[in-house]
Amino acid sequence: MSLNDNIHQLINPHPLTRPDGTMARDIRGQLIYQPALLDQLATAIHTKGRDGAATSEPGVPINTRAIDLWRELDTDARNEEHERTGSMTGTLGSIIERWTREPRENHQDHLEHVTLDMADRIKNLLEPAPRRRKLRQPCPSCGEHWTLNGEGDREPCLTAGTHDPDGLLRHPHDYDVTCAACGAQWSGEALSDVVHGISAPQRDAMDMAG
Ligand SMILES: [Zn+2]
Structure with a gap:
């Protein structure tokens, strides 16, 4: 991705x-467009996250993480622009737009990193890494079924990481x-030996988190 991209x-x-x-297309083969990332962030400020966790205070109709990120960006x-000019x-949008006309190559390289970082930060907020899948079976190591989460609610202690940080579903x-x-971990070979229902087709042993 270039600075202009x-x-x-x-x-x-x-x-x-x-x-x-691949590029998303509608049934007529036309490209499907998404709004500018800054506009997606602006929309997110007034939208609760899909897991409900993005709004940090109950009853506050503002996604505080989104407004905080907007202010940081x-x-x-402004700091970059002050250094530059x-x-x-x-x-914010007009400052970033001016960067398309930066003639100095070393400044272009720097701004390429700055803008890539901005885009990544917005994407991470809009699409948080998928939560872990809860498994409905006792831990093969300690025998427990449940643990208490940060809010004091009981939830299955055994969870599976099913997605990469970029959101792709793993095999x-x-x-x-x-x-x-108990902190026990399994992966690779040990997974199928220790935890039944993970690689076997018994999908009902799993329950999507949230
Ligand atoms: Zn355990």
Whole structure:
């Protein structure tokens, strides 16, 4: 991704990419566009996260993580712009747009990193890493079924990591299983030996988190 690519996805509508890397298309074969990342972040400020956890205070209709990120990006952009030109006027979007006309190569390289980082931070907020899948079976190591989560609620102690951090579903053989009660971990070969129902087709042994 070049500096202009990074800037483009931050401030302009751009084609939606599927997890397999291909461009999303509608039934007529037309490209499907998604809003500018800055606009997706602006929308997220007034939208509860899909796991409900993004809103840090109950009853507050603002996604505080999204507004915090917006402020961080705004501050970062103004600091960059002040270093670059001695000025920091304009909106966040207009400052970033001006970076497309930076003539100095070393500045372009720097801004390429800055804008890539901005895009990644927004994407991470919009698509948090998938939560772990809860398994409905006792831990083969300690025999426990349950553990208490941060809110004091009982939940299965045995969970499987089924996705990579970038959201791609792993092959069942590449899952990792951990027990929150005793800290035991399994992966690779040990997985199928110790925990039944992971690579076997008994999908009812699993329950999607949330
Ligand atoms: Zn255990």
